[in-house]
Structures are given as structure tokens and as C-alpha cells.
Amino acid sequence: MDAILVKGGRVIDPASGFDGEADVVVLGGRIAAVGKFGEQDVRGQYRSLDHLQIVDARHLVVCPGLVDLRCHVGEPGKDSEETVAHAAEVAIHGGFTTVAAMPDTDPALDTVASALLVRRQSEQAGFADVHPVCALTRNRAGEELAEVGQLVEAGAVAFSDEQRAVDAPATLLRAMAYVSMFDRAVIEFSQDPALSGGAMNAGYEAMLAGLPGIPSVAEELAVARACMFARETGCHYHAALLTTRNGVRAVKRAQRLGVRVTAEAGALHLAFTDAEVRKAYDTNFKLFPPLRTRDDVEWLKRGLREGVITCISSSHRGVAPQDKELEFGTAPFGAVSLETTLGVVLTHLVRTGDLSLVDAIGRLTIHPARVLRLDSRKGAIQPGHDGDLCLFDPLDEWEVTPAALTSFKKNTPLLGQRLKGRARQVVTRGRVFDLRALAAAAK
């Protein structure tokens, strides 16, 4: 058996609250022990070792491998945008070892075969562990239920019609009742479809830009409705990508009433506002839901501080350059984000004092793992868990440039910006990725 000894780092495990200098032993791809160990201790303890790899973690934070609960992997059918294998590799470069693949593919992830395809591509690639979030309704059309029970068997970690809130209230209510029989969350998209036909946040900036706006009430309506249905059905409702003051408040009200609601913010929505969208009609700022106002960003941060929002996702989406080079109204939504999410969280939440380092890591690890029902294996540094670790230097300042990104697609509003904090080494299920060495080799 092979072992990895990660030595001398500052180990932060939000699930247990541990924060201190420690060594971590990974044995046969699983966490074996956390404590103070010498090389000889490990060799003495585990007699049958074939190979022991020592990873020097001095001056680095060692945390659980990051868990992304919103990534658009493009397979099946949109593999010119992204593939499972490439997203899984890019994820590693961002410190993510677990990725939830969203079902807005073509066809949607609504069959056992497509769920198995995602798992197989992930296993063959051997990078981050990619799990399918399957469609809640067939072809995400909001009409007939997907085969939820069989999809759970095939590995679905949650259900969502992604990018599309279910149109008819009756359908969503029944779907949530049905899913509540299985131990899975419904990740309902947080924008009412009838009100969200615009290109950017509705308001002062959109008025001046002359672009059709998506009002924040589109979010409040979708979130408030799903909260009511969660109350009625007992289904775990996860509010996808909150972006507005009133979306956060709707979740907070429901949580106070004891409704089973969790919520998530997207990293890029914490870093930018709609004022930046208008500056140059740069389509890299075209996200869905859209970037909102400064006030909304403050409420997202408040929601994160108060624990109303417990997850931060990348919402990664690769878009081909020829598609982003279109008119703002025509260009597709989305930004690549897997490689910058950790840096954005450290720069825009931790350094600003909005979140402690431990809480910030929790929102990237154990909390999303719980939403995806992967917390018995992922998101914590505990014996028996998958040997997934992210080693990062919180002081490593870097500039986001096309060359600095491993992703083939470079569509991010962060281009030209500096971030503080970047993954250095990633361990996943027994493999060690030295990211600086890999980046140097790529050049």
C-alpha cells in the first residue's frame, strides 16, 4: 500500500473545528491519521507500505480538498465548451477535489446512462471526483419528473433543473415531495423564468446601459416559492446562487421557521457589481444570475457571516472566445471560475474580514459536501474519509492572466486582476499534484 505524509502545515478542518500545526497521513487513498508524525512513525505504524511520499507543507494551509457544488461540465453534448475530464483537471488546479456536474447538458443529465457517463469520464480522467447533479424533470422541461429513484442509484448527488426554475408551481411542489423520499436536496434555480429574460441586473446601471434588466424580485419570487414548498414537503431545498438582498432575506426567514433550506453564493458574485458590467460591455461580466449591486454584495457577505449562506460555488462555465466576442445581448452567460474561486474567497472575504479563514474553508468544503450528501467521504480531514487535501499559500499573490489559467477557456471577468491565495499542492485519493511544477512543465 502507498502512503502520503503531509508534514508541517497548518491544518484547518472546519468539520471538526481543528486549526493547528499537524501532519496528515493518507494511506491507500484515505485519510489515516492527523497528528504529529515522523517518517519513521509512519513506516513503523504501517508495516505493509510499498511507498511513502512526503509532502512538505510548511508555510501552507492544509485543508480538505475543496468541494464545488456547481460546475458546468458540458458533457454530454456541449463538449466544445467543456468536458468532464478537462473540468476535473482544471478543478485540481483550483484546489477542488470534488465537483458537482450540473445537468444543463444536451441532452440533460436525466437518465441513468448520462449519470453513469459522468461518473465514468471522471474515473477515467483521474483528477477531481465529478458527481452528477441530475435533472429534476425530464429534459429540464419542467413537466414530467425524471426517474429520481433510479438516478439516485446511479450516483445522482442532488436534483436540479439548473439555469431554469421550474415554471409551474404544481410541478415543483410534486417534484419536491417526490425527492423528499430519497435523501437528496433539490437545488432549485433562484430566478423566476418569467421575470429573468434580461442581460444584466435591472436598475440604474442597466437603464444607462440600455440593456434589458433581470430584476432582483425574480430571485425573491423563486426563492420564496421554493421555501414554501420545502416547508410543505419537508424536502431539503438548496437555494442555488443567491445574488440579492431579498433572496438572502427570504432564505433567512425560512431558516428561522425551521424549514430545511440551505443556500449558496457564487464566488464571482462576491467580487463584482453591475457597475463593472456597463464599463465596457465586456461579455466576460455577463453571468446568470447577473452581477448585482454593491448593496446586494454586502447582503451576500452578511448572509455568509451569519450562516444563512453556507456554501460558495464556482459556477464554472467555459465559453468559446468566438461566442464571447458577440454583442452583449447575444453572447452567452458564464465565466470560468474553478481556478480563481479560492483566490476570490481569500481576497474578497477573508482579507476583508468578512469571514474567518476557518469559516471560509468550511463554505468551500464540508458544507457543500453535506448538501451533496458526500460528507461521509468528502469535505473533512477525518480518518476514513477520502484522502483529498488542498494545500494553499494564503499570501501567494498572483495575477489572473490567460497564461496563468490551465483552463482552455479564458472567459473570466477577473482577467488582469490580482488575487491573494492560490492552491499549491492537491492530494486526491492517493495522488499528489504539485501545481507549481505542473504549471512550469506546461510552459
Add this chain to the structure above:
Amino acid sequence: MLETPTRTWTRKDLLGLEELARDEILHLLDTARGFAEISTRSIKKAPALRGKVVLNLFFEPSTRTKTSFSLAAQRLSADLVDIVKEASSSVKGESLVDTARNVEAMGVDIVVVRHQQAGAPALLARSLKASVINAGDGTHEHPTQALLDLYTIRDKLGELAGRKIALVGDITHSRVARSNIWALRKLGAEVGVIGPRTLVPGALRELGVNVHYHLDEALGHYDVFNILRIQLERQRRGMFPSVREYNALYGIDLRRLKRMKPGVLIMHPGPINRGVEISHDVADGPNSVILQQVANGLAVRMAAMVLTQNARESA
């Protein structure tokens, strides 16, 4: 040979009036005044753009604006090419940027672009070395229309500082309104917008604009009423109940004209829906400067082309 000073104009493009400083707007208007005289000559030609190529790239139907740019280019002795494209072609066919790069490769100096999408001229300007002049982008800006409106007001009433200008109608979907508001505010005019709440963005108050939902209470306050075309499509989308109600609440007719200041200017960027937003007798009456607006458009567009061209060459 005409004087075309370039000291206060360094922009290769004219994309909108938001980004222009007060002095730049005044400089363009003053330059236009010099060009207005050409239209009164028997030989209506000046050599300022001789040997230059102007491309009209229109993705939306337009009669007035395209003709005005064409005549302006011809009076400056430029060669002129027209491309009229179907609005949807950018989705399936060649992209906007590719179309423009191709024509640029043929040696175009000025691209006059009208596009149904906000920001399309900015996208072109980033991709091209040629000058880009925005002839209307979606509901964003229509700078030359606003400049000719300002030119007309200045011509009739003198300097704009302290003047009270009202824009009436569908402000939300009007690029003319946005460009007017930016320029009028920069030049110190008081600006009001008047229309139904569904077609007037309240956020304009943040720009220091007066917002009125009732026309009758604002009639006596303004020196100029610039009346915008109402599109019937807005009614179908539930933004106002009927043309009849719109006309009853916001139509400018003789009855309302009588309650305005004497000497009030009635303007309209066209095309006019007679009997809807403006009555026949007001449109053709003594207070109307609608046709002067059209005439002044030529001078303003000549100025825009010469200034951007000079800036591009001296850059």
C-alpha cells in the same frame, strides 16, 4: 478650406455622450456650426474627407439617419459604402466583429453603425482601427441625434445652461432620451422626463432629472418639449393600455400647447405618429422645429466625421 480645429477633440470614435466632457460637446456643436454653411451653397461640397471611405453599417432599418450620414459623407467628398444587414444574421452567420474586420481590410476609415443591441458600437470600436460612429445602439445611445437636438435648441434659444427641456414618452426604450439627458445635464440644462411609470425609469432621478408621470402638471414649466415616438409594440406588452389612453394622457395637441410657455419649442426625432404622441397641427405649427432638426443633423454628422477622423490621424 474649412477650419477643423482638433485641440479639444482626441477621440477616434463617437460612441455616446455619457463619456464626453462638456467642452467636447460644445466643440462638436461649434464645429457643426461651421459646416452648416455648406448646405446653403450652390455647390454643396467640402474636401475635408476626400479620399476617405465611409461605411454605413446598418443592422436596423433607418431612413432619416442613414440618409443624413450618407449626405454628410458625400458633402465632405468621402466615398461611401452602404451595408444593410438583417438583424438576426449575427446569430447564425458572420459575427459583427468579423463583418467589420472584413470591411476594414478593404480600407474603410469611418464605420457608421446602427445596431439593435446596446454596446455593439463599443465592441466594434475595440476591434477596429477605423473610427466608429454610433448611429443608434439598441436602447443605449444615439449621440448624433441628441447633438442635433442640442444644436437646434442652441440655435433657437441660445446657450443651454438654465434652459428647461422635457422629454415626453417612452423614455425606458429610448436611446435618444439617454443621449439627450447626458448632454443636456453636462451643459447645465434642467431636464424632465414625462410619461407613464411603465415607460419612465425612476432611477433617472439619480442623474438629477425631474420625473413626471402627469404631462398636464408639467406643461408650463419647460422651454422645450422633445416628443418621442411611441411604439405600438409596447402596448401589446402591457406597458400602456391603449393608443387612445396614451393620446389622452400624453398626446401634445393645441389645447396643451396653449398651456405651455409662449415661444416653446416642439421637437420630435421622428418618425412621427401623427395623432398619437403629437397632433397634426402642433407638428406643423409655428412652435415646431422638427424639420430644422433634420436639416441640422447633416452639419452635426459632418462635424462628427471630421473630428473623429482628424483625431484618428493625429493619434
